[in-house]
Amino acid sequence: xxxRSLVVALSLALSTAAFxxxxxxxxxxxxxxxxTRVAEDSKQVPASITTITxxxxxxxxARSLSDALALVAGVEISPGGDGGPAGSVPxxxxxxxxxxxxxxxxxxxxxxxxxxxxxTVDMNNVERIEVMRGAAPVTYGSTSFVGVVHVIHYAAxxxxxxxxxxxxTNGSAFARxxxxxxxxxxxxxxxxxxxxxxxxxxxxxxxxxxxxxAEVLDGQGRLDLSVARVNQDPNSPHVRQGPRLTLQTPLDxxxxxxxxxxxxxxxxxxxxxxxxxxxxxxxxxxxLAHTSADLTRGFLSGLSNNPANPNAVGYSQDRSTLxxxxxxxxxxxxxxxxxxxxxxxxxxxxxxxxSENFRYxxxxxxxxxxxxxxxxxxEETELEDDRDFFGVYAQADYAISDRLDLLAGVRLNHxxxxxxxxxxxxGEDEDASDSRSVTRLTGHVGLSYRAYEEGNNFVSLxxxxxxxxxxxxxxxxxxxxxxILAQEEADTIEVGVKQQWLDGALAVDLSAYRMDFTNLxxxxxxxxxxxxxxxxxxxxxxxxEAEGQYALFDSLKVYGSWAYHKAVFxxxxxxFDGVATQLRGKTQxxxxxxxxxxGLVYGGEQGLGASVIYRYxxxxxxxxxxxxxxxxxxTFDASVSWNADTWSVYLVGSxxxxxxxxxxxxxxxDSQYYRLPERHIEVGVEYRF
Numbered sequence: 127x128x129x130r131s132l133v134v135a136l137s138l139a140l141s142t143a144a145f146x147x148x149x150x151x152x153x154x155x156x157x158x159x160x161x162t163r164v165a166e167d168s169k170q171v172p173a174s175i176t177t178i179t180x181x182x183x184x185x186x187x188a189r190s191l192s193d194a195l196a197l198v199a200g201v202e203i204s205p206g207g208d209g210g211p212a213g214s215v216p217x218x219x220x221x222x223x224x225x226x227x228x229x230x231x232x233x234x235x236x237x238x239x240x241x242x243x244x245x246t247v248d249m250n251n252v253e254r255i256e257v258m259r260g261a262a263p264v265t266y267g268s269t270s271f272v273g274v275v276h277v278i279h280y281a282a283x284x285x286x287x288x289x290x291x292x293x294x295t296n297g298s299a300f301a302r303x304x305x306x307x308x309x310x311x312x313x314x315x316x317x318x319x320x321x322x323x324x325x326x327x328x329x330x331x332x333x334x335x336x337x338x339x340a341e342v343l344d345g346q347g348r349l350d351l352s353v354a355r356v357n358q359d360p361n362s363p364h365v366r367q368g369p370r371l372t373l374q375t376p377l378d379x380x381x382x383x384x385x386x387x388x389x390x391x392x393x394x395x396x397x398x399x400x401x402x403x404x405x406x407x408x409x410x411x412x413x414l415a416h417t418s419a420d421l422t423r424g425f426l427s428g429l430s431n432n433p434a435n436p437n438a439v440g441y442s443q444d445r446s447t448l449x450x451x452x453x454x455x456x457x458x459x460x461x462x463x464x465x466x467x468x469x470x471x472x473x474x475x476x477x478x479x480x481s482e483n484f485r486y487x488x489x490x491x492x493x494x495x496x497x498x499x500x501x502x503x504x505e506e507t508e509l510e511d512d513r514d515f516f517g518v519y520a521q522a523d524y525a526i527s528d529r530l531d532l533l534a535g536v537r538l539n540h541x542x543x544x545x546x547x548x549x550x551x552x553g554e555d556e557d558a559s560d561s562r563s564v565t566r567l568t569g570h571v572g573l574s575y576r577a578y579e580e581g582n583n584f585v586s587l588x589x590x591x592x593x594x595x596x597x598x599x600x601x602x603x604x605x606x607x608x609x610i611l612a613q614e615e616a617d618t619i620e621v622g623v624k625q626q627w628l629d630g631a632l633a634v635d636l637s638a639y640r641m642d643f644t645n646l647x648x649x650x651x652x653x654x655x656x657x658x659x660x661x662x663x664x665x666x667x668x669x670x671e672a673e674g675q676y677a678l679f680d681s682l683k684v685y686g687s688w689a690y691h692k693a694v695f696x697x698x699x700x701x702f703d704g705v706a707t708q709l710r711g712k713t714q715x716x717x718x719x720x721x722x723x724x725g726l727v728y729g730g731e732q733g734l735g736a737s738v739i740y741r742y743x744x745x746x747x748x749x750x751x752x753x754x755x756x757x758x759x760x761t762f763d764a765s766v767s768w769n770a771d772t773w774s775v776y777l778v779g780s781x782x783x784x785x786x787x788x789x790x791x792x793x794x795x796d797s798q799y800y801r802l803p804e805r806h807i808e809v810g811v812e813y814r815f
Contacts, residue, residue: 160230160256160276162523162533163265163409163467164457169624170523170531172572172588174259174637176673180252180286185727186737187765187778187810189249189300189318190214191275196739196763197725198257199635199673200689201273202718204789206800210358210388211322212329213245215790215800218259218273219641219667220691220717222790223648225599228262228270231277232350234396234413235269238449239475239513241599243417246354246392248333250316251304253280259671260618260639261594263568264535267471267517268596271616271643272667282337282348283310287815294808296321296328310339323804325380325492327361345401345408351394358388362492363798364788365426369754371799374429377786378804379492382424383440385499392417406458413451420444422498425795429490436485439656441604442498443481450474464523464531473515481507481604506550507606513597516540529576533590536569541597547608558608568593582630589621598647603657603794611661612645631677641667649793650700657794664696665714685725693717700750712752716791720744720758735767735776748788748799759787761802772814779807 158168158175168175176198188194192203192214200219207215208224218227228235229242237243256276266274280286289303298321304314314335321328335352362381364371375381394415401408424440431437455469484501488494521535546559572590579585598611622637643665650660673687693714700707722742729735741761748754762783767776781802788799 158256158258159233159278160258160262160274161265162465162521163455163469164465166465166523169584169586169626170574170576172531172533172574172590174620174622174635174671176257176635178255178257180254183249183252183255185729185735186725186739187767187776191244191247191249191277193763193780194249194252194255195257195275196741197673197685197687197723199671199687199723200259200669200691200721201257202721202743204800205803206361207790208792208794209245210329210356210360211320211327211803212331212356212358216244216273216275217716219639219669220693221272221643221665221667221714222716223646224601224793225596225647226271227273227275228266229275229277230266232279232396233276233411234451235266235473236277238415238447238451239269239473239515240447240449240477241601243392245356245358245390246331246333246417247277248279248314248316248335248352248354249277250302250333251279251285251312251314251335253278259637260620260641261570261592261616263570263592263594264519264521264537267473267519267537268515268539268541268568268594268613269473271594271596271614272641279314279335279337280304280312282312282339283308285312285314288812290810290812292808292810295806296323298328298806298808300808300810312337322361322378324361324378326384327359327380329356329358331356342399343401345399348396348398348400350396352392352396354390354392356388356390360386360388360423361800362425363792363795363800365429365795366748366754366797366799367429370756371788372429374431375426375490376492377801379490380495381426381438381488381492382495383422383486383498383501384495385497386422386424388419388421388423390417390419403456406456409453409455409457411451411453411455413449415449416446417449418444418446423794424486424488424498425792425798426488427485427796431490433487436487437490438486438488439483440486440498440501441481441483443479443602443604445477445479445602447475447477460522460524463525466520466522468520470518471516475511475513477509477511477600477602479507479509479602481606483507483604504551507604508548509545509600509602509606509608511545511600512543514542515597531574531576532572533574534569534571536567538565538567539595540565541613543597543610545600545608545610547606549606558606560608560610562597562610562613564595564597564613566595568595582626583628584624584626586624587622588624590619592618592620594618598645598661599659601649601657601659601793605656605658607658611647611659614643614645614647616641616643632674634672634674636670636672638670639668643667651796657796662695662700663698663709665698666694666696668692681728681730683727685723685727687721687723689721690719691717691721692719695750702751707751709750712750713747715747715750718744718746718758729767729769732769732771735765735769735774737763737765739763743787748791749797756788759785759802761785774812775810776812777807777809779805781805
């Protein structure tokens with residue numbers, strides 16, 4: 127063990143736990159709604175849940191989801207990826223798949239029946255973020271396996287009013303703000319320009335949200351209107367050549383066509399209605415979202431530097447998705463023993479894409495890139511996918527005794543999907559279609575036992591079992607793959623202990639899990655380099671996680687986390703270059719055995735503030751056959767600020783050591799990996815009113 131690792135380990139031994147800021151605020155800040163849909167103290171919930179509050183986000187000057195979740199145990203969110211530099215690629219429980227987790231924003235699955243919509247999630251005006259490990263098989267149904275990230279914005283009229291702005295390296299700049307227009311309405315906006323060290327890469331984004339509430343029909347009505355526009359100039363992943371990344375291409379070379387883009391527009395309308403009835407509390411939620419995208423991408427298909435031979439494949443695409451979410455929930459107290467909840471929901475989506483695929487040559491150093499519009503079209507494809515997820519569910523939380531609590535729920539799911547694909551090659555259309563319906567139960571059951579409780583100190587033991595399934599993902603790539611893959615399924619067992627000591631100054635959350643996964647959807651490439659998806663065989667996930675916080679003083683807090691993950695294939699026969707290979711016993715690619723973090727946050731309402739965040743990612747393999755091992759790496763982020771009554775000025779730096787390891791694998795480019803973005807420094811000022 128290195129000296130640095132020893133220091134981190136000792137620090138973690140002193141500070142592992144849940145994210146609370148003051149002992150006196152413990153009960154308020156540990157309330158959660160993700161696991162139960164009703165507000166409940168998270169220490170009573172038999173699941174591993176972390177809450178990141180607005181105070182945590184502000185103290186660290188976190189402006190992205192990956193920044194906000196930097197100290198959560200076992201969560202690794204890599205910025206960038208195939209979605210573009212404005213997106214990210216999350217990993218939970220050692221599994222990094224683009225659709226294996228659920229993103230929820232203000233109670234609504236964000237991305238609907240398809241994939242998490244990470245590029246347009248708004249991190250402005252956030253009240254808290256709840257992170258739950260594992261699936262939510264009752265409350266949100268067939269949409270997740272390894273984790274739920276729930277971003278909750280301030281209610282209408284309750285925003286922390288502020289405007290802020292600043293600028294940073296590589297021509298970056300930002301401006302954001304929130305204002306309460308009345309006691310029951312809020313307007314917020316978030317604009318950013320981010321430049322990267324990668325050649326001609328970066329993004330511009332503008333996100334705005336209007337929230338309003340009013341008394342309607344003896345209840346409370348809600349309306350949210352959100353608009354997002356994100357224009358991205360994509361960067362390129364780095365090609366692996368044998369066991370390591372190639373040296374034939376420069377670090378920041380861009381091999382996309384010169385006119386490459388990923389431009390997205392999303393408009394979302396959310397409606398809600400809450401009313402107290404004699405039988406309980408009625409909550410109705412509806413959401414309608416439309417996302418359109420124009421994109422042009424390209425990836426190296428070989429390392430030839432001969433202009434006579436095309437060495438890259440690309441595509442231009444028009445894509446649109448329509449997402450619908452409806453939920454009706456009725457809940458009430460179960461005497462003085464707990465509460466119950468019943469409901470029904472519908473999650474629907476319609477996605478369409480039209481693509482033009484082409485080949486081109488680009489020098490390996492990324493210079494003189496051609497325009498996609500100047501290249502002849504080799505193939506045209508169209509894909510339409512309609513998805514309908516219905517569910518009825520019931521859940522109860524019942525106190526068997528003063529110390530023993532039971533949380534159990536069951537859900538009946540019915541999913542239906544119809545897909546049509548068209549490929550036009552040499553003027554001839556090739557049509558294909560498929561459909562699949564699945565009806566099955568999912569559910570969970572968990573027990574929590576409060577072994578000790580006195581004031582703000584407690585020890586709570588818990589164990590839970592969850593059964594979940596999810597229809598196979600569709601990635602809307604350049605292909606027109608009409609075949610619908612088998613649904614993914616998982617069984618998970620989790621045990622843990624939550625503790626709080628020293629009158630709430632020290633908190634500890636320790637957990638262990640086992641997940642047995644079947645039919646995992648993974649990317650692969652056809653012999654001509656076309657990306658596609660397939661069902662993997664078995665994947666077994668095991669791990670241990672710990673996180674925490676220790677308030678040494680009112681103005682100084684120490685955060686820490688540690689996780690050990692093991693993701694090993696079971697029976698999985700995979701074709702590599704025409705050779706059938708059994709992957710049983712191999713480690714899932716890009717899964718590090720160890721993750722660690724340590725954070726120091728200093729400051730209060732006024733005066734000097736500062737933070738330092740250290741993150742460690744252990745060794746991992748770049749490929750499924752485990753023939754391309756890579757070593758560990760660590761990063762440092764830091765901030766310093768001066769806070770007055772109504773204004774603050776701050777300096778923030780990320781990846782201060784400027785390390786550029788491979789952090790996520792492309793699902794579109796064959797054997798290609800995105801690197802950690804370069805060092806970024808920005809200065810900002812905030813005015814509060």
